[in-house]
Structure formats: structure tokens, C-alpha cells
Amino acid sequence: MLANSAQPRHDWSPEQVQALFELPFNDLLFQAQTVHRQHFDPNAVQVSTLLSIKTGACPEDCKYCPQSAHNCTDLDAERLMKVKQVLKEAQAAKEKGATRFCMGAAWSSPRPKDMPFVVDMIKGVKDMGLEACMTLGMLDQDQADSLADAGLDYYNHNLDTSAEFYGSIITTRTYQDRLDTLQNVRNSGMKVCCGGILGMGEELKDRIGLLITLANMPDHPESVPINMLVKVEGTPLDAVDDLEPFDFVRTIAVARILMPKSHVRLSAGRQRMNEQMQALCFMAGANSIFYGEKLLTTDNPEADSDRQLFNKLGINPEQRHGASDEAHEQVLMQQIEDHKNESMFYDASA
Numbered sequence: 001m002l003a004n005s006a007q008p009r010h011d012w013s014p015e016q017v018q019a020l021f022e023l024p025f026n027d028l029l030f031q032a033q034t035v036h037r038q039h040f041d042p043n044a045v046q047v048s049t050l051l052s053i054k055t056g057a058c059p060e061d062c063k064y065c066p067q068s069a070h071n072c073t074d075l076d077a078e079r080l081m082k083v084k085q086v087l088k089e090a091q092a093a094k095e096k097g098a099t100r101f102c103m104g105a106a107w108s109s110p111r112p113k114d115m116p117f118v119v120d121m122i123k124g125v126k127d128m129g130l131e132a133c134m135t136l137g138m139l140d141q142d143q144a145d146s147l148a149d150a151g152l153d154y155y156n157h158n159l160d161t162s163a164e165f166y167g168s169i170i171t172t173r174t175y176q177d178r179l180d181t182l183q184n185v186r187n188s189g190m191k192v193c194c195g196g197i198l199g200m201g202e203e204l205k206d207r208i209g210l211l212i213t214l215a216n217m218p219d220h221p222e223s224v225p226i227n228m229l230v231k232v233e234g235t236p237l238d239a240v241d242d243l244e245p246f247d248f249v250r251t252i253a254v255a256r257i258l259m260p261k262s263h264v265r266l267s268a269g270r271q272r273m274n275e276q277m278q279a280l281c282f283m284a285g286a287n288s289i290f291y292g293e294k295l296l297t298t299d300n301p302e303a304d305s306d307r308q309l310f311n312k313l314g315i316n317p318e319q320r321h322g323a324s325d326e327a328h329e330q331v332l333m334q335q336i337e338d339h340k341n342e343s344m345f346y347d348a349s350a
């Protein structure tokens with residue numbers, strides 16, 4: 001089956017998606033590249049930096065997560081970070097070339113007393129000219145509206161896997177709870193960042209189920225993070241079998257074909273991928289990464305190795321979309337120019 005029209009569709013059947021997964025690898029990648037080039041600069045990759053603003057002791061029982069209080073990991077729980085410290089980290093991320101700052105909290109959902117601090121963090125990050133993203137757990141409509149009013153651009157809330165496999169991974173909240181939060185985020189006018197985790201022992205039908213749920217939403221998530229499970233000792237999934245790497249690349253390619261206008265993020269798990277594997281993911285249509293030595297609590301590749309990889313592949317960091325005004329954008333461009341020689345992404349000798 002040929003993905004001959006790159007216009008977004010919302011009516012994919014499991015059989016059609018399975019047929020994509022069963023294509024010869026080169027045919028699948030060719031289709032994904034063709035779709036990618038119709039909507040994006042094929043050599044631009046969006047760069048986000050992640051910060052854990054509240055770490056550990058989470059009441060939810062997600063089996064993959066080092067931050068769940070149900071899992072016995074070697075992680076020190078921390079209180080909500082001070083707004084000033086968060087903004088210092090955001091400034092540092094900006095100076096290193098990130099265009100989006102993503103803040104994550106190990107909460108089931110934010111409490112009313114947390115909201116004023118979270119709102120101040122959003123406002124401060126936006127004032128720096130960065131895009132702001134948060135992942136704080138479930139949101140009701142009022143909470144989503146408050147974050148949107150504060151200027152939050154993206155809200156990350158993952159479905160993680162198929163509806164069928166979900167119950168084997170999390171029991172403290174339902175798939176429908178997640179879909180409700182996503183609807184509240186969509187209603188608030190924020191952009192949706194929603195994806196999942198591969199390599200948790202799921203089957204192909206679960207990867208198909210996840211992608212179909214995302215692709216058949218009335219509006220595709222603007223950002224689709226595809227995480228490879230980071231196996232953390234002490235979590236129930238710490239000894240699960242590795243996913244075949246080509247199946248990870250195939251899932252990226254199918255996500256690209258199903259959601260042609262979305263950014264597909266090669267998300268957690270890059271630390272265990274070599275450069276060639278990451279290059280295949282970019283070829284399959286991934287066009288966003290997390291940059292910075294830490295994800296939330298686990299390691300991510302060093303800044304220097306990402307700079308080298310981008311240089312080797314001729315990839316440029318994508319410039320920020322939708323700056324609030326032209327002057328603001330000019331300031332940002334000038335800063336990028338000023339930092340060119342020291343920034344991670346530019347080879348000063350080029």
C-alpha cells in the first residue's frame with residue numbers, strides 16, 4: 001500500500017497500519033521519507049530540553065517509571081523546585097541552543113497549591129523567548145485552561161501503549177483518564193504532545209493500537225514522542241527483553257506516515273542507541289529530540305556528542321515557530337548568531 005497522499009487522515013484501520021509495518025524495510029523508509037519531505041525540511045530537527053521540576057514519590061504505579069513510589073529504585077525524592085532555579089535552568093538550556101523548555105513533575109495531577117508556582121514558571125520561560133511545555137499528570141478543564149492562559153504552548157501526556165496492553169503497565173489510572181486529559185488540553189487551545197514507550201514487552205498489535213489511537217484523533221497531536229524504554233533497576237520492567245532495533249525504526253516510520261504534519265520525537269532511550277541507529281530514526285521521519293545530559297531522572301547523550309552527530313549528518317536545529325512578535329524573533333536570531341561558535345550545534349570550522 002502506498003502512502004501516495006500525505007494529507008492527514010483520521011480513519012486508519014488496524015489492517016492498513018499492519019500492512020505498513022509489514023512492508024520491506026527500505027520501502028517503508030522510502031514512503032516515510034517521501035511524506036516527511038512534503039511537510040518538513042528533512043535536515044531540520046527540533047530541539048527541546050527537559051527538566052524534572054518535582055522528582056520521585058509519585059503515587060501512580062507505572063511499571064516503567066523510576067519515579068513511582070510503588071517501585072524500589074535508587075532515587076531521592078525532591079520537592080517542587082523553586083521558580084528561580086527553574087528559570088536559571090531554562091536560561092542555560094536556551095544558551096545551549098534549545099528552543100523549547102519542557103518541565104516534568106512526578107505527580108498524578110497538580111494540586112491547587114502548586115498551580116501559582118507552575119504558572120510563574122511558564123511565564124518566566126515564555127519571557128525568555130522559549131517555547132514552554134509541561135507534563136504534570138492528569139488535568140481537569142480548569143487546570144488546562146489556567147496553564148493555557150499562562151502561555152503554555154504544549155502539554156505532554158502520553159498514552160504510553162495500546163488500550164489493550166495498558167492495564168498490564170498501569171493500574172492506578174485508566175486509558176480513558178488519559179484520553180480525558182488530552183481532550184481538556186485540546187479544548188484549552190494548547191498544543192498536544194502525546195506518544196508512548198516501546199520495548200515494554202508489548203506486541204506489534206499494541207504498537208499498531210497506540211499509533212491508530214493517536215492518528216485517528218480528530219486532530220493529530222502536534223508532537224509525538226516515541227520513547228524506547230529506559231530500563232531502570234528496581235522497576236518491574238528492568239529485565240524485559242530488548243525490542244529489536246529495526247522494529248523501533250519501523251514504528252517511527254509508521255508514525256511519520258500516519259501523522260505527516262506532526263513532529264515525531266526520538267525521545268527517551270537515545271543513550272543506548274549508536275549514531276547509526278539514531279540516523280536511521282531521522283531517516284524514518286523523526287524530527288525532534290531531547291537535548292541535555294539528563295532526561296527527567298536518567299541519562300541522555302552528552303551535548304557534545306549530539307553536536308557531533310548533527311554535524312556529521314548535516315542536521316540543523318529547527319528555529320522556533322510562532323514567536324510572539326517579530327522583534328522578539330529578531331533578538332532570538334541574533335542570540336543564535338552570537339552564540340554560533342560556542343553553541344553545540346555549529347561547527348565553528350564550517
Ligand code: SAM
Nearest residue numbers: 064065105106107135136137158227229230268
Ligand atoms: N507524571 C506525569 C505523567 O506521567 O503524566 C509526567 C511525567 S512522566 C515521567 C512522562 C512520561 O515519561 C511518561 O508518560 C512516560 O511515557 C515517560 N517515561 C517515564 N519513564 C520512562 C522510562 N523508564 N523509559 C521511557 N519513557 C519513560
Ligand code: DTB
Nearest residue numbers: 104135225267268295296297298
Ligand atoms: C516523554 O515522552 N518522554 C520524556 C517526556 N515525555 C517527559 C520523559 C522520559 C523519561 C525517561 C525516564 C527518566 O528520565 O526518568
Ligand code: SF4
Nearest residue numbers: 058060062065068106
Ligand atoms: Fe508518576 Fe508519571 Fe512516573 Fe507514572 S510516569 S509513576 S505518573 S511520574
